[in-house]
Amino acid sequence: MANPPDLGVWRRTSPFAIAFFLGATIKAxxxxxxxxxxxxxxxxxxxxxxxxxxxxxxxxxxxxxxLAIGAAALLRYxxxxxxxxxxxxxxxxxxxKRTALDLPFDRVQGINVERSPVxxxxxxxxxxxxxxxTATAEGRLPAVNxxxxxxxRTRVDRGRxxxxxxxxxxxxxxPVDAVHPGAESFPDLSAGAQGPTTGGVIVRLTxxxxxxxxxADRKALVLAGALAALxxxxxxxxxAILGVLDTLQTAVADLGTxxxxxxxxxxxxxxxFVLLLxxxxxxxxxxxxxxxxxxxxxxxxxxxLLTQKEVVVEAAKIQQLTLSRNLVLRWFxxxxxxALPAGAMPVPGGDNAGSLEIAENxxxxxxxxxxxxxxxxxxxxxxxxxxxxxxxxxxxxxxxxYYIRAIALRTVAVPVLGGxxxxxxxWGPSATASPPFAAWCLLWLxxxxxxxxxxxxxxxxxxDDEGLASRRGLVGSRxxxxxxxxxxxxxxxxxxxxxxRGLATLEVHLSSGVVTVPYIARDTAARLRDYILYKxxxxxxxxx
Amino acid sequence: MFANxxxxxxxxxxAEQVDWQPLHSRFARRLQAGVLLRVLVFxxxxxxxxxxxxxxxxxxxxxxxxxxxxxxxxxFGAISLWALAWPAIAVPYRGYAVRDxxxxxxxxxxxxxxxxxxxxxxxxxxxxxxxxDRRFGLANLSVFPAGGxxxxxxxxxGDTAERLRAFVSARIEAETGKATDFGVGESA
Numbered sequence: 001m002a003n004p005p006d007l008g009v010w011r012r013t014s015p016f017a018i019a020f021f022l023g024a025t026i027k028a029x030x031x032x033x034x035x036x037x038x039x040x041x042x043x044x045x046x047x048x049x050x051x052x053x054x055x056x057x058x059x060x061x062x063x064x065x066x067l068a069i070g071a072a073a074l075l076r077y078x079x080x081x082x083x084x085x086x087x088x089x090x091x092x093x094x095x096x097k098r099t100a101l102d103l104p105f106d107r108v109q110g111i112n113v114e115r116s117p118v119x120x121x122x123x124x125x126x127x128x129x130x131x132x133x134t135a136t137a138e139g140r141l142p143a144v145n146x147x148x149x150x151x152x153r154t155r156v157d158r159g160r161x162x163x164x165x166x167x168x169x170x171x172x173x174x175p176v177d178a179v180h181p182g183a184e185s186f187p188d189l190s191a192g193a194q195g196p197t198t199g200g201v202i203v204r205l206t207x208x209x210x211x212x213x214x215x216a217d218r219k220a221l222v223l224a225g226a227l228a229a230l231x232x233x234x235x236x237x238x239x240a241i242l243g244v245l246d247t248l249q250t251a252v253a254d255l256g257t258x259x260x261x262x263x264x265x266x267x268x269x270x271x272x273f274v275l276l277l278x279x280x281x282x283x284x285x286x287x288x289x290x291x292x293x294x295x296x297x298x299x300x301x302x303x304x305l306l307t308q309k310e311v312v313v314e315a316a317k318i319q320q321l322t323l324s325r326n327l328v329l330r331w332f333x334x335x336x337x338x339a340l341p342a343g344a345m346p347v348p349g350g351d352n353a354g355s356l357e358i359a360e361n362x363x364x365x366x367x368x369x370x371x372x373x374x375x376x377x378x379x380x381x382x383x384x385x386x387x388x389x390x391x392x393x394x395x396x397x398x399x400x401x402y403y404i405r406a407i408a409l410r411t412v413a414v415p416v417l418g419g420x421x422x423x424x425x426x427w428g429p430s431a432t433a434s435p436p437f438a439a440w441c442l443l444w445l446x447x448x449x450x451x452x453x454x455x456x457x458x459x460x461x462x463x464d465d466e467g468l469a470s471r472r473g474l475v476g477s478r479x480x481x482x483x484x485x486x487x488x489x490x491x492x493x494x495x496x497x498x499x500x501r502g503l504a505t506l507e508v509h510l511s512s513g514v515v516t517v518p519y520i521a522r523d524t525a526a527r528l529r530d531y532i533l534y535k536x537x538x539x540x541x542x543x544x
Numbered sequence: 545m546f547a548n549x550x551x552x553x554x555x556x557x558x559a560e561q562v563d564w565q566p567l568h569s570r571f572a573r574r575l576q577a578g579v580l581l582r583v584l585v586f587x588x589x590x591x592x593x594x595x596x597x598x599x600x601x602x603x604x605x606x607x608x609x610x611x612x613x614x615x616x617x618x619x620f621g622a623i624s625l626w627a628l629a630w631p632a633i634a635v636p637y638r639g640y641a642v643r644d645x646x647x648x649x650x651x652x653x654x655x656x657x658x659x660x661x662x663x664x665x666x667x668x669x670x671x672x673x674x675x676x677d678r679r680f681g682l683a684n685l686s687v688f689p690a691g692g693x694x695x696x697x698x699x700x701x702g703d704t705a706e707r708l709r710a711f712v713s714a715r716i717e718a719e720t721g722k723a724t725d726f727g728v729g730e731s732a
Contacts (some may be wrong), residue, residue, distance in 0.1 A: 342690060414619040488689040499656070507657075511690040529660065530556040534663045537645040543665075544690070 010092070013143045017080070017122055020142035022073040053241060065152070071539045080140060083542050089129065089152070091139065103129055103139050107206055109151070110185045110298070110317065110341060113310040120308070125149055129156070130341070130360055153312075159294075202374065203292040213287060213365045214280030216328035233245050242275065283365075294378065299339065299362055305467065313362040317341040317544050318379050319486050319512040323372050323389040324478035337364040337372055337389075339379060340512035342544040383483055386464025390475040396460030396469075400503050403459060404521040406444075406495075408452035415444050461517045466535075470515050475526070481513045482508070485539035490529045496524070508532065511544065559660070559722075562648060569701030574680040579583035583624045590620060622713050643654035647687065647712065649697055664688045664719035669712050671705045676700075685709055 075095045083090040091101040112128045119125055127149050131257035141148075200315040205213075283334070290303030295312070302310040322338040329335060340363040364375075370387050388395060421439050451474065458473040469481040489509040497503055504525035517525075593629045594613055597605055606613065632654050641648040646662040666687045673683040683705035700708065 104673065263704060264672055447677065487662075488665045489659060489661040489695065491657050493652075493657040496654050525558075526560060530558060533660055533662060534556050537664060 007084050007086065010083045012081055014079070014122075014124060014145070015077070015124055015143075016118070017075045017143035018073055019118065020126060021076040021080070022070070025069050025073045025076065028070065041120030047398045047518065062415060078155075080142075082149075084148075087142075087155075089139070091141075095395075101139060101357035105156045105158070108139075109147075110313045110360065111153055111156055113308075114314065115304075115308040117414075125277045127152060128360070167479055170478050178256070199289050201293045202299075203290070203364050203371060205287055205366060207284075209288060209290075209366050210284045210336060211280055212329075214276070214283035216326060216332070216366075217279050217283060218326070235371075264371065287365055290365070292362075299378075300362050301362055301364065311360050311362055313339060313341050313360075315379055316542065319510045319544070320375055320480055320482045320515065321379060321389060322478060322480050324476060325391075330476065331368075334366050334368055335372055335389075337367055337375060338362065339375070340510075342511040371476065377478070380481075380483060382480075385454035387462065387469050387470065389479050389481055391458075391473070391479050393462065394544070395462045396471050397462060399456065399459045399517070399519040400501070400521070401456065402497065402501050402503060404449070404456045406452075406497065407455045408448040411442050411451050412448035416441050419444075452512050459518065463518070468515070468517070468528075470517050473534050482510055482515060484511060485541060486536035486543045487532050487536050492525050492529050492530050496514040498522075557643070562641040562643065564641050564650065566639050566696075567635055567699040568680075568682055568701045570676075570680045571682060572631045572635040574682055574699065575635065576628055577680070577718070578676055579624075579627045579631070583627070585603060586620070587624075590617070635699070638699070640709065642708065645715075647695075649695065659695065661687055661689050661695050662710050663712060663715040666712060667707045670694075671709050673702065673705075685712075687712060 014401045049131045076093070079095045079098075080091070080093045082092070089103045089105070091103070093101075095100055108129045112130065114126045115124075115126070116126075122142070122143075124145055126142045126144045129141075129142055129152070141152075150367075153288060156335065239510055283309075286309075287303045287463045288305035290301065290444065292299065294300075298312050298314045300310065300312045318339045319342050320340040323335050324338075325335045341361070367375075369390050376387065376389050383528050386395075419440055421431065427434075455472070455474055458469040458471060458477050462469045465479060466485070467483040471479045487508055488511055491507040491509070493505045493507060494503070495505075498519065502522050503519050504522040504527045506520060506528055508515045508517075517528075520528075597603070598613075622688070634651075637653050638651045640650075645664070646660050648660050650656065650658045668690055669689050670686045670688070671683050672686070679685060681702050682699055684698045684703045685700055685705045685708050686696045688694050691713060697705075697708075702726060712714075
C-alpha cells in the first residue's frame with residue numbers, strides 16, 4: 001500500500017487543478033446560457049444594438065467576462081483545500097458560500113476516476129468519491145497523483161471491511177461473498193460458477209462495438225432532425241448550393257448519366273455520413289477500450305480515449321439492474337446494461353429530497369444477452385435465481401388489458417382536446433362538426449389505440465421468492481430488476497377505473513428510484529406488497 | 545409464477561385490514577383556513593388589478609370586453625369555493641396506521657394509494673408545524689427512507705405527532721441494534 005505524503009494537514013491540490021476549475025466554471029456558466037442569452041437579448045434590444053456597433057466596448061465586455069471566469073477559477077482553486085486522515089477525507093471549498101465536507105471512508109459507495117489527456121501526461125487524475133448520506137456533497141479531488149488515488153482506494157476498501165467486521169456479522173453471510181444462507185443448496189448458482197471467475201474481465205468492447213454504440217445513439221436521430229431543420233434554414237442559399245451543384249454536374253458531365261437529383265441525394269448522403277461518423281467518433285472517445293471487470297467485491301468499468309473514466313461500484317451497494325435496448329440495439333441483438341447503486345440518503349435536519357446527489361451508475365453501453373444474465377447472477381449471487389433481465393423471456397406475465405385503455409385515454413385526451421379548443425377558437429363552433437376535425441380525432445384515436453396496445457404488449461412482470469423484474473417500453477424495451485430485501489417502501493395505488501375493475505398499480509420504492517407494476521389484479525398487488533414488506537422486515541442482510 | 549413455499553401468502557398480515565387512524569378532527573378546518581388566507585390575498589390582488597384597469601389607462605379593455613370582469617370573478621369564485629370545500633371531502637380519506645414493523649399512510653379520494661414504509665429502512669424522523677398548524681394545535685410527521693422522498697403525514701395532533709416520532713425513533717434504534725450493516729452514522 002502506498003503511503004500518503006502527510007496525514008492530518010490541510011493542503012491544496014496540484015496547481016494543474018486550475019484547469020479543472022476553469023472547466024467547471026465554464027460549464028456552470030454555459031449551464032445557465034439560456035438566461036444569459038435572454039438577458040443579453042434584452043440588453044441588446046434596449047440599447048437598440050448600439051453597443052454592438054462600437055467594436056471597442058464589445059471587445060472590452062468579452063475581455064471582462066474572460067477575466068471574471070479566470071479569476072473565479074483561480075479563487076476556487078485557492079479556496080479548495082483537503083485533509084487526509086486515517087479514516088476520513090475532509091474537504092473545504094468555496095469563497096462566497098463556504099462548504100466543509102467530511103467523508104468517512106466506510107460510507108463511500110464507490111470511487112470514480114477521470115483522466116483527461118493533460119492529466120495523463122502529468123500523471124494526475126480527478127478522483128470522485130460517491131457517498132450515501134451527504135446531500136449536495138461533491139467529494140471530488142481534482143488533479144491528484146496516482147499514489148494518492150491508490151491510497152484512497154485501499155483506505156476505502158479497508159474502511160468497508162472494518163465496518164463489516166465491526167458489525168459483528170459473519171462475513172460469509174454478506175451478499176458479496178457468495179452469500180445467501182441457502183446458497184449451499186444451489187452451489188451451481190453461486191457467483192463465479194457460471195460467470196467469469198473473480199477478478200476476470202466480464203466485458204471488453206471492440207472497435208466494431210463502438211460502431212454499434214454510435215449507430216444506436218439517440219444523438220444520431222437528433223442530428224438527422226437538426227440536418228432537416230438546417231436544410232429548411234438554408235433555403236436562402238439555395239441558389240448558391242444549386243450553383244455548386246451545377247459546377248459539380250458539369251465537372252462530372254463527362255462521366256455521363258449524372259442528373260441533378262442524384263447529385264442532391266449524394267450530397268445529402270455525404271452529410272448524413274459525416275454526421276454519423278461524428279456520433280461514432282463520439283462513442284469511440286467515450287468508450288474506447290472499455291472493460292468491465294470484477295475486482296474482489298466490486299465491479300470496475302474503465303474506458304475512454306482522451307478522457308479516461310473509471311467507475312467502481314461495490315456489488316452489495318447495487319440496488320437495481322436495468323437492461324434496455326432501442327430499435328437499433330435490437331437489430332444488433334445487443335443491450336445496454338446499468339447497475340444503479342443506492343442514491344444519496346437524506347441528511348438529518350434537512351428535507352431537500354430533490355437536490356440529493358445520486359451516486360454514479362455502472363453502465364455497460366453494449367453487451368449481449370448471456371453476458372447480461374451473467375452480470376445479474378454476479379450481482380444477485382444466489383438470490384432470486386428465477387429472475388431474468390432478458391425482455392424476450394417467456395416468464396413475463398402480462399398486465400391487465402385495461403392498461404391499453406388507460407394509455408390510450410392518456411395519449412388521446414390532450415391532442416383531441418387541444419385540437420377542439422384550437423378549432424373552436426379559430427373557426428367557431430361550426431368547424432368542430434366538420435369532416436377535417438372528425439378525421440383528426442379519428443386519426444388520434446387510432447394512433448393512441450395502437451400506442452396503448454403496443455405499450456401493453458411490452459408491459460410485464462416476473463418474480464420469484466427473492467426479487468422482481470418489471471418490463472416496459474414502446475419501441476424499445478427495458479427491464480428493471482431488484483431484490484425484495486433492498487426495498488425502501490411500497491405503495492399500492494388505485495384509480496377510479498382500476499377500482500371498478502378490481503385492479504391496482506404497485507409502486508416499489510428503492511434507494512435508486514421507483515419501479516412500477518401497473519394494472520395487476522388488486523389481490524396480486526396486495527399480496528406482493530405484503531410479501532415484500534415481510535421480506536424487508538425479516539431480512540437481516542445489509543441492503544447497501 | 546408466484547411460488548411461495550416458505551410462507552403461505554394468506555398467513556402474511558394484510559396491510560389493508562388494519563385499524564386506520566383518522567387525522568386530527570381539526571385538520572380539515574386548518575386546511576380551509578389556509579385556503580381562505582390564500583383566497584383573500586388573491587382576491588385583494590384581483591380587486592386592485594380590477595380597480596387599476598377600470599380607472600387607469602386600460603379602461604379600453606373593459607369597454608372592448610364588458611363581460612370580462614364578471615367572467616373572471618365568477619371563475620375565481622367557483623375555484624375558491626371548490627378549494628374551500630375540498631379539504632372537508634379529502635381529509636376523511638386520509639389516515640395512517642402504525643404496525644409493529646412499518647407505518648402505513650393512505651390518501652386519495654379518486655386516485656387512492658396506500659404507502660408502507662418499514663421501520664428498518666427509515667433513516668430519521670422529523671416533526672414540524674407552521675404557525676397556522678400551531679393555532680389549530682396540529683403538527684406534521686416526516687419519516688425519511690433512503691433514496692430521497694420524505695414520507696409526510698400532515699395533520700396530526702401536536703402530542704400525537706411527537707409520540708409517534710418518539711415511537712418510530714425507538715423502533716429504528718431497535719432495528720439498528722438488530723440489523724447488521726444498517727447504520728449510516730446517525731445512531732453511532
